[in-house]
Amino acid sequence: MITTSNLHKHFGRIHAVRGVSFSVQKGEVLGFLGPNGAGKTTTMRMITGFLPPSSGTATVCGHDVSDAPVEAKRVIGYLPENAPLYGSMTVRDLLTFAAEIRGFRGKARAARVDAAIEKCRLGSVRNQSVATLSKGYRQRTCFAQAVLHDPPVLIMDEPTDGLDPNQKHVVRLMIREMAAEKAIIVSTHILEEVDAVCTRAIIISNGTVVANGTPDELRARSGSGRLDDVFRKLTLGEEDVTNG
Amino acid sequence: MDSLRVSMAVFKRELRSYFESPVAYVFIVAFLLLTGFLTFSVTQFYERGVADLQPFFFWHPWVYLLLIPAATMGLWAEERRSGTIELLLTMPVTMTQAIMGKFLAAWLFITLAIALTLPVVFTTGYLGDPDLGVAFSGYLGSALLAGACVAIGMLASSTTRSQVIAFVVSLIVCLVLLLAGWPPVTGFFVRWAPTWLVDAIAAFSLMPHFESMQRGVVDLADIGYYVSVIVFMLFATHLVINNRKSA
Ligand SMILES: Nc1ncnc2c1ncn2[C@@H]1O[C@H](COP(=O)(O)OP(=O)(O)OP(=O)(O)O)[C@@H](O)[C@H]1O
């Protein structure tokens, strides 16, 4: 349901993404791994239509993101990095705004908002303004905004960043529950998360895909059978590995 | 129809955000105090002994010059600074819908402030017998002028993530466009620019079109002028945002 082919992105002289191609089917949760600055966020921004690719294409549910951006955006739920939200709005108003833009009216809109508040356990802060929320609650509000319309494609940039261990667990459970009928991409720096939620993982380094496979396949690529070691081996230069 | 609804959602959110913070109230009070002070104290409205609205409308451009950049500086700059631009533009919204929604919200907000000055008209009605047609065309001109300034402010706001820069840039652009036909300004250009350029700059001035509407002359050409300034600025905003979304 998500296909990218040969995506490139230049920021002036920086070549941030260099020919990323992969696809994600319904029922898959793709883990997106890579060191800081590898190009994970940039790739996600191109798939969600925020940034135009310098070259290459991204297709979501058959809609080319560059040619049919609105159709593509309709079927995507997106949780951007750092959960940007309008600070002056209350949680409820913010979700109502998202529901309205997604085309829900009247009773259906209220039902969607209530369901999202329920699902993400935001009941206690529903009338609090976003600017005064703790980081974890902001993250959950942004998560609620992403799943509110029950999209077939879900793209999340570090969804468990800033959550306490209980909330991390809840979010992973929610991702697993939704996995069956969606295509999901999750970026993360937490390697246990890959085992916990992902059916497949991609490691991206310096803007290129250096590994693509199930967690077990990736593990088999290192002698020790640990994901950390695979990650280090693939994303550090030879010298760095020997120097620790 | 659906496309209108999406614009409306953006519009409503933007308009509410004015009223959710103290900005709206500070703005409206400042607007009324400033217009009142300039009209009644500086021009000595009562002492003139003529019950017309000229001294009232005379000050509008100068009040707008100060306050509209303040009302529009956040429109895009704040979205950039806080990163919500990514949230907004990955929702199923076209750039045109987002721009129109924001522009109309800011414009309506200013128009609301203008409407609160209507008691001035009633005061002149009480003192004498002003021409209501002139009052109407003055208000229409004022609202159009405000629309042009809002569009300029929005363009400035779209270029930066700093509200201060957005404020300063739109203030300067509005000032230049207000003064463009004024001899000291044209004089500055005459020294080095070709005549056609000086004439072109003077023709761009926001002022003469408003002045004729203050006198009660509603000319389609004047309305067309403001509408084209607005359309041009919105179009430019579109280009700017398309080209630098994440910067
Ligand atoms: N708007 C921009 N202008 C210039 N360079 C940018 C821009 N956005 C990203 N980059 C550069 O592109 C590269 C990839 O950045 P990106 O944010 O995609 O990394 P990431 O994999 O998400 O990293 P992290 O794990 O830290 O979130 C970095 O070198 C970054 O500096």
Ligand SMILES: [Mg+2]
């Ligand atoms: Mg990132």
